[in-house]
């Protein structure tokens with residue numbers, strides 16, 4: 001399905017702000033980044049999991065960025081937070097089911113979100129890259145092919 005990525009993101013941000021009220025999510029996207037050919041359900045899983053992590057693992061007063069860069073063959077999606085970060089030794093386990101890093105403290109979670117994201121990205125023939133520094137923040141960048149995903 002073709003979808004208007006700008007509108008899709010605005011809707012997800014609204015949804016996230018119901019759960020995480022008072023938080024700021026900056027959408028950085030060109031006006032004309034519509035016509036993304038993808039599966040809305042898979043994209044919903046990807047975006048809500050990444051944004052909920054960014055919000056959950058950063059203090060209330062810090063904002064979160066969602067950036068969309070449309071290119072000819074791929075769409076680059078970046079989610080950036082200024083939170084607790086991911087310890088280096090945890091980074092290779094992030095996509096394992098039920099895995100949670102040692103620095104999560106009282107922040108609750110099941111450790112399944114990123115496993116779902118990874119699966120959805122694979123179906124979309126995309127890539128995911130994590131850059132993180134403890135106590136500074138985390139940036140997660142996706143490249144999603146501009147084509148419909150494999151059958152689930």
Ligand code: ATP
Nearest residue numbers: 053054057085100101109110111112113114115138
């Ligand atoms: P849930 O299943 O509810 O999403 P979760 O957030 O613990 O639970 P994942 O989303 O799979 O699980 O993330 C796995 C682990 O990766 C987290 O427990 C956390 O340790 C780390 N993590 C993920 N995103 C971030 C982030 N933006 N900042 C810091 N740590 C993160």
Ligand code: MG
Nearest residue numbers: 053109113114
């Ligand atoms: Mg999560």
